[in-house]
Amino acid sequence: MIEVQQLTKTFDGFRALDQATLTVPDGAIYGLVGPNGAGKSTVIRHLTGVYRPDSGQVLVDGEPIYENPGKKALMAAIPDDWFYFPSATVRDMMRFYRGFYPSFDMDRYAKLREVFEIPEKSLIRRLSKGMQKQVAFWLTLCCRPKYLVLDEPVDGLDPVMRRQVWSLLMADVTEYGTTVLVSSHNLRELEDVCDHVGIMNKGKILLERSLSDLQENIVKLQAVWSGAEPPELPEDLQVLHTSHVGRVYTYIVRGNGRSLQERLSAFQPLMLEALPLSLEEIFIYELGGEHYAVKEIVL
């Protein structure tokens, strides 16, 4: 299990992480989402032991990850700006990784060669950005990590290769119980693979839940009221957002869909329907409460 507890990090007076706390259960695929500059990459660099926390802790299986080679050997990462030696071929980098990760799997390396179809002797710097990403996946998956940390992992990959990569990851999770933490802006894709989600903003984790809990806890209600004006809803109802098109009113409300439907039925709507929210909608409405919303700009 990965635990981040009260993690704070400051760069030259700028607080990049502010008491961030998150937990990634074993075997989970955890999606870390947040706006640009929220601190996702900083969390990831702490998780991989690159950054030392100013305060707080980053624990892997109950032990701090920083300067802990034993725990780092369980973890492999693909940062958004993966480093390779300028004159290195794929095989050179494979040898480099193999020398550090005792669990490096050469059989898997050979099998994945068929998947990625990149010549081993080609210089990595000559490959396209997407192919470089494939090399990063190829080598990282061969490390057979217990924990896999990915920062914008499929950025630059074509749709086929995206699906291929996700399928490899899912297979590892299913077969070996690999725990994956993935940071991405592509929420539609995350929604398909993640079972846990943490939303970050301004260096804090705003909320983290399993995706099903999250989707059960927030609902989109569409109602058509009999009068010209909608009724005044109860004050204890946590309405995150209201909009209407003609007489169809849409409410984003925190709470269980069924119980909300029962409560609103008391206002005798002509029509009332509870719809599940996509991860993208949850992200937008949750951050809307944090004053991060699409602004109406008049040009």
Added chain:
Amino acid sequence: MSWEVSTMLSRKSYFNATLFRKNLSRFWPLWGGVSLLGSVFPLYLLLQLLNLRGLQATASDITISLYQVTAYFVPGFLLVYASLCGVLVWSYLNSARSVGLYHALPVDRTCLFLTSVASGLAMVLLPFAIVGLFFVLVTLCFGILSFQALATTVVAVLGMALLYFASFTLVAMITGSSFAALVFYYLGHFLAVLLQELVFSFARGFLFGVEQASLPWVTFFSPTAYLYENLRCVPVYTESSSGGWEVLDWRFEGLGTIGIYALIALVILAVSLLLYRRRSSECAGDVIAQRWLRPVFRYGVALFFGLTLGQLLYSLVYGLPFQRGLYNHMLPMAVCVILTSIIGYYVASMLLKKSLRVFRRSWRGPLTVAAIVVILCGCVSFDLFGLTAYVPAQEDVASVSIRSGATGSITISGESAAAAQVLRVHQAILDDEAYIRESTADIDSFYSYSSILGSDVTYLDITYTLRGGRQVARSYTLPLTLDRWQNQPDTYDYQLRELAMSPELQTLALMPGDGGALMGGYFYYYDLVNDVYEDSPIEATASHLDRLYEAVLADAAEGRCPLIPLPFDSATEYMDMSLEFTFRVPEGDTPGQRTEWVQVELNSGMTHTLDTLVELGYLRQDVLDTIQRAAALQEGATEALSAQTA
């Protein structure tokens, strides 16, 4: 799947072979290229030996080559080459991408550090190993290898490689930029001597007579300078059957110094490891990667700018009316130093912030810099530490060296009467500080008219070595006047004359170090008749050398060989004529280790010497007469002009 079984490292690791191999294979063009270039030398030697088959190339020749290369080439080469290896090995620390990879690897920083140091040292030493192997093979084939010289060279190279690579490593841990690392490294290697020079040149401008003493411990902190001063390939002499000296063997001097530096290098590496463990990965690319060092850098650069550019700026406006005499004026100098220090402060701030926008709300820093500079200028200008007025007590003086005018440096025992006379001169100079400052206020006109106005200028350098080993150096430019010189015993002019005329000191000035043997000599003079400069070696075998040296000693014993060219004395005109004696002086128990020279400027009063030169045929009497007549005419003309002006 049990990951712990397959991936957990069973024990702490201090070395990673993969990283070591990777470093060597990544950077082979550097060490391979240097090895290739270096191999030219043994190849050249081989070709020479093959071509010169008829000639004798001995083990001694090889020993000399090895020692000379080690003493005079290796320090400078390693200074540069170790820095290049260091830049490559530690380059991963200077980019966020690479540091992200390295620090995420399942090894701790101690392992990364030790492996990088090992690979860096291997890169430094590999060319030596390859070239050395080639060299050994060539010399072994010809049976001229000295194993002792080889072992000495190997030990010396190992020590120096450790020193240079360790010092670059320290710098690499402090900074997050390769370019900054190189600048700090080269500056750091000469910082001590540079600062010493800057501080003394600044102090010299204010403090009456204070001079830069030789401080070996300062040079010690500039290793390259210290190594070049202390590493030597020296001959070991033995007395030959003919009574002369011949080279018995060659010795490498300075191995102890290298050993001390190697030990210090180990300490530097330990400190570097501590710094590396504290270093934040996010500092990649920063000029200073250790946060606590940033104020030191900011104020250090400010003061460095102040001392260098401030003095330069002052010297650029030297011609303006505020500069009079030999000494600086505090106010304009302080303004120059404050101005350039503040510039330095902002330059450092820009480098630290990697931005030009450093001026807003930054008044505290420049104000602090200005306050420091004002305090510094005040301390120096008002001599708060009493450096100017300090004259050591005679019982504290182990020895004193003086240098003035015609002779080289003379060293006198601190207990001697001559040392007491030096102290009297020094005190008399200090008593007349105001007079000297006033007289030298307009130094240009002072020099121009000194000979006409019945006055003269000389200089006196005094260096005391105190019993604790500390050195105190003073240097004075002294105006002399005829009246004070001849008639006023309380003045430094009179005391200086007493010192210059002392037969004891004159004789001492001609003596080599203890146990020195007279080896040779030269006689130089300007032949007025034929208008040429003549130089004649003095024949040692025909006893000419001993006779001439005895004649000079006889003149000195009668006080005719003054330490400074005597002003106001027509009997002792200098005639552009000098004798040089060479001595072989022992060092420790080894005879003939060091060469010393004694130079004697001849004057018309040294009759014993001049007669002997004529008698032995080195100087024709008619040439001597012409030279003496010319000197007298020149003196007469000067006196007439002086009287006319008066």
